Amino acid sequence: MDKCYRHPDRPGNYFCQKDGNRMCEECACCHSPNIYCQYRGACVINMLTKQGEITPCADKANDEQEGQDEKVSA
Numbered sequence: 001m002d003k004c005y006r007h008p009d010r011p012g013n014y015f016c017q018k019d020g021n022r023m024c025e026e027c028a029c030c031h032s033p034n035i036y037c038q039y040r041g042a043c044v045i046n047m048l049t050k051q052g053e054i055t056p057c058a059d060k061a062n063d064e065q066e067g068q069d070e071k072v073s074a
């Protein structure tokens, strides 16, 4: 139960409420940081990303739209 959605052998300690995915430490990152997310204010993944605990995976996927993440207000 509660395993990483990509790694069934690892615990999914991080949960994306938007995607409904559990992720292990390696997989944990916001997969759509440039899209409005109603859960972002309470998202542990987003929080840890900002704290530098998690490497943003969007860096590799979406280079164009970086820096658009500031208008988060819930």
Ligand SMILES: [Zn+2]
Residues within 6 Å of the ligand: 004, 005, 006, 007, 010, 023, 024, 025, 026, 027
């Ligand atoms: Zn994983």
